[in-house]
Amino acid sequence: MSSRDAVLGVLRENARASSEDIARQTDSDPETVEAIIDELEAAGVVRGYQAVIDRDQLESQPVRATVELNVTLDRETGYDDIAERIARFPQVKSLYLVSGDFDFMMEVEDESMQEVSAFISDKVAPVPEITQTVTHYVMDSYKEQGIEMGDGDEDDRLSVSP
Numbered sequence: 001m002s003s004r005d006a007v008l009g010v011l012r013e014n015a016r017a018s019s020e021d022i023a024r025q026t027d028s029d030p031e032t033v034e035a036i037i038d039e040l041e042a043a044g045v046v047r048g049y050q051a052v053i054d055r056d057q058l059e060s061q062p063v064r065a066t067v068e069l070n071v072t073l074d075r076e077t078g079y080d081d082i083a084e085r086i087a088r089f090p091q092v093k094s095l096y097l098v099s100g101d102f103d104f105m106m107e108v109e110d111e112s113m114q115e116v117s118a119f120i121s122d123k124v125a126p127v128p129e130i131t132q133t134v135t136h137y138v139m140d141s142y143k144e145q146g147i148e149m150g151d152g153d154e155d156d157r158l159s160v161s162p
Contacts, residue, residue: 003028007036008045015049052147062109063137064093065116067124069104070132079103082129091119102134113137 001009006026010017019030019037026033040046055061071082079097086106087095094107106124110116116135125133141149 003032004036004040007033008040011037011046052145054149055141056149062111063113063116064107064109065120065138066136067106067108067120068102068132068134068136069106069124069130071103071129072131073129077129082127085127086124089119089123091116091123102132 003026006028007022010022010025014021017025019033022028022033023030037046069086071079073079083095083097083104086092086104091108091110092106093109094105096105097103098105108116108119110119116137120133120135124130143149
């Protein structure tokens with residue numbers, strides 16, 4: 001494994017790791033790690049750093065939904081064109097071209113179910129190439145970006161009494 005891949009592996013697990021911590025884990029020196037991170041950021045390989053938030057711990061929780069999108073392409077419009085148009089909306093947190101029964105999978109977030117619904121019906125569905133949307137509201141989250149949610153202390157086993 002290259003030093004670059006090793007540094008990326010550590011950053012994926014903990015983006016807040018210091019250069020010294022990454023250097024220890026990758027058997028490198030901090031200056032080399034900093035140079036690799038600078039190179040990764042400049043090249044656009046690392047595009048940002050985000051915290052994984054347990055939304056159950058927040059006072060107000062935004063509403064999240066996964067939306068399936070089907071599209072019909074024409075000679076002038078491709079998947080990239082549609083993706084560029086949709087990805088610009090701040091409500092869109094992720095957008096993927098996928099295989100299977102639909103073309104795009106989109107993750108959206110807004111303040112309420114009404115706002116998510118209005119966004120889909122007023123901004124997404126009217127895009128001429130989009131032929132169908134199916135919205136799935138997120139009810140609970142058990143794992144996000146590789147991290148399990150919840151306090152981990154809950155014992156879901158049924159008690160047995162004699």
